[in-house]
Amino acid sequence: MEENAPAGGATARRILVVDDEPTIAESVAARLRAEGFTVDTAHDGPAAVAAVTTFDPDLVVLDVMLPGYDGLEVCRRIQAERSVPVLMLTARTDETDQLVGLGVGADDYLTKPFSLRVLTARVHALLRRVERAGAHNGTMITVVGDLRIDADQRRVWRGGTEAQLTPLEFDLLARLARRPRAVLARERLLEEVWDWADAAGTRAVDSHIKALRRKLGADLIRTVHGVGYALEAR
Template sequence: MTGTAPPRLLVVEDDPTINEALTDRFEAEGFAVVRAYDGPGAVAAYEEHSPDLVVLDLMLPGFDGLEVCRRIQADRPVPVLMLTARDEESDIIVGLGVGADDYLTKPFRMREVVARVRALLRRVERAAELQREGEGLEQTLRHHGLVLDARTRRCTVDGDPVHLTPTEFDVLVLLAREPGAVLHREHIATELWGWDDSSRTLDTHVKSLRAKVGHTRIRTVHGIGYALDDGVAQ
């Protein structure tokens, strides 16, 4: 769009080769890019440049990506795509818990990184549009004590506020629009990222969601997908 500044990304990766490759690809895709190579440098770059999204490696010198995430999210909510060489689910769930919105494990394809970044930016823009318009689609979804406000992207469970990442919120909205219905994993993944995700990414997001909204609210239908239940243990 003429006259519109491109989204600004902060790429935080201590490996110079990977950092340069990511930066070159993002710039080729039309993004403005700022780089950092360690934890303190990431926080300083974030404060100086106010990026629209952060691509953040988990293992960093100085202090790790989890601490970076905590510090920058304390300033203002910003989408974070976490990169990790470890596929330990516990590490990833901790990352999602401190403010990362999505993750990819190394080695990754550059095309997939770009697609994840664009998907996160679309969610943020969609939320901003709903807030500006104040009307439109059904904004509040309710189901057995679970309340989702699509305009403010806030979630409460039995009256208590629950912090969800943009990805988690969108997963829950998809399920809450058809409570009780089983949604295929392929459908959910395509809605989230634009393609069928054959990795465990969706499963990890659901596990993180269960820890936040209640383990019995989201039912797994093995080999098919997920459904939103009433949260009452069977």
């Protein structure tokens, strides 16, 4: 592992980069350091889990294919300890693999090969979203039909049963719940939930919607083909 702190003793967000290919790990780490982040690297599953404990990152960039145990298992283990944003890197384009990653606690994913510019933009967007969530003060309860959302505790129940959502799943659901039955375009959701300025990641919206349906019920969110999604109350 290798850490590089910013000059001048300034406090910087800490990012753990996990990839079994040292060239890729160091290339990503170098770009993130140039953005002002403090970066550590790990190259296998056990080292990644250990680094989360010792390095205490604000965000993890995590490759799926790792020796020791894979990125999905790493994500399960670190999310069981504490909630930390995870940007997953995968060489797999199959949607099922991406949904599995989202299901174990990843917030976002990039398919290899990817541009460092896009990765950096995703990292900044995830961290901005975390900052917004942390800035919330006071209790806010939203009830839509049999759905109950506690914005202060970031907890969700449907029909009295609590669902375990990832941070990004929670933010997406909360955004839809602000205007029940209103159709929100994928592009608008990307801009307001992910902080993305373009529509390049619309499949990320679709994947997270599928994860929400799996956890809360297939009838909760309605698809408007060619447009976006709406939260249904009953």
